[in-house]
Amino acid sequence: MQTPKKVGVLGAGTMGAEIALCFSVAGASVVLKDVELALAEKGKARLAKVVDKAVEKGRFPAEERDAVLDRIVPTGDYEPMADADLVVEAVFEKIELKKAILSEADQVCKPECVLATNTSSIPITLLSTAVSEARRPRFVGAHFFAPAFVMKLVEVIPGLETSDETVDVVMEACRQIKKNPILVKDTAGFVVNRMLFALFNEAVRLVDEGVASCEDIDTGCRLGLGHPLGPFALMDMADLEMALDVSNLLKDAHGDRFRFGTALKQRVYAGHRGKRFGRGWYAYDKKD
Numbered sequence: 183m184q185t186p187k188k189v190g191v192l193g194a195g196t197m198g199a200e201i202a203l204c205f206s207v208a209g210a211s212v213v214l215k216d217v218e219l220a221l222a223e224k225g226k227a228r229l230a231k232v233v234d235k236a237v238e239k240g241r242f243p244a245e246e247r248d249a250v251l252d253r254i255v256p257t258g259d260y261e262p263m264a265d266a267d268l269v270v271e272a273v274f275e276k277i278e279l280k281k282a283i284l285s286e287a288d289q290v291c292k293p294e295c296v297l298a299t300n301t302s303s304i305p306i307t308l309l310s311t312a313v314s315e316a317r318r319p320r321f322v323g324a325h326f327f328a329p330a331f332v333m334k335l336v337e338v339i340p341g342l343e344t345s346d347e348t349v350d351v352v353m354e355a356c357r358q359i360k361k362n363p364i365l366v367k368d369t370a371g372f373v374v375n376r377m378l379f380a381l382f383n384e385a386v387r388l389v390d391e392g393v394a395s396c397e398d399i400d401t402g403c404r405l406g407l408g409h410p411l412g413p414f415a416l417m418d419m420a421d422l423e424m425a426l427d428v429s430n431l432l433k434d435a436h437g438d439r440f441r442f443g444t445a446l447k448q449r450v451y452a453g454h455r456g457k458r459f460g461r462g463w464y465a466y467d468k469k470d
């Protein structure tokens with residue numbers, strides 16, 4: 183398959199916007215939707231900074247900057263994605279929210295359109311119940327990793343009714359945007375988040391037990407295991423509340439080994455949710 187000519191992205195947060203950018207860089211026209219136009223425009227504005235940084239670091243050609251951003255059209259409506267070949271949903275990791283948005287998109291998108299969800303942990307077959315029976319063969323999971331413009335992996339997850347053709351289409355679309363797709367069975371947390379949350383949970387337990395500080399545990403992971411960031415720095419990059427939600431989903435599916443420790447819950451209760459909130463495991467300068 184060619185790169186899809188037109189792509190819709192539902193949700194202009196950090197993940198959604200950067201997924202939009204990946205397709206635009208590959209030459210697709212992209213519609214970036216949020217609940218209202220102003221939020222979609224804000225998501226696109228953040229992308230200009232992402233591209234500028236990539237240009238600064240010599241990782242993206244300066245002369246392509248404007249064209250790549252021009253191909254991304256922000257919107258508050260579903261209608262502009264009626265003729266999209268592929269739509270990727272990337273809204274908050276809440277089951278009912280995702281289902282509502284997938285159902286609305288399903289009613290607008292053309293029958294041939296593949297509808298993909300960027301859920302990080304919710305079973306695809308469960309989310310597929312939000313779309314019509316006719317769409318289900320063209321409904322699939324496509325899990326990107328943060329920061330999505332940089333990270334090369336996409337987990338491709340067929341649900342019970344996803345067709346082989348849809349899996350092939352999405353795997354190929356990932357290759358066209360220079361990502362490396364891996365095929366993963368439909369299980370809560372898929373592959374990478376099951377491993378990542380095992381690490382997160384053990385790291386929080388170490389803090390709960392007073393074995394070491396988060397700084398030292400992060401140093402241990404970086405210098406002892408070669409991870410680019412330790413688990414606490416990584417949780418701060420995401421959102422501690424989101425981490426707690428995901429871990430609860432994993433706990434429901436796989437048992438108590440995914441139970442998060444006390445130190446994390448306390449930070450969530452206190453609103454210390456991570457870098458974007460000015461404070462998480464570490465303190466930061468608050469920025470937009």
Ligand SMILES: C[C@H](O)CC(=O)SCCNC(=O)CCNC(=O)[C@H](O)C(C)(C)COP(=O)(O)OP(=O)(O)OC[C@H]1O[C@@H](n2cnc3c(N)ncnc32)[C@H](O)[C@@H]1OP(=O)(O)O
Nearest residue numbers: 235301302326327328329332333375378410411416419420
């Ligand atoms: C929860 C989901 O379902 C699953 C996930 O996505 S888990 C997260 C998986 N991602 C990772 O583990 C990535 C960890 N980070 C890295 O490996 C490296 O930082 C990197 C390869 C992305 C970039 O490295 P490099 O280009 O050398 O620059 P570096 O300075 O480290 O980071 C560049 C920018 O990316 C941001 N960034 C790095 N990791 C991030 C992450 N996980 N999420 C969001 N932003 C991230 C940094 O904050 C920095 O932003 P800034 O320029 O505004 O300060």
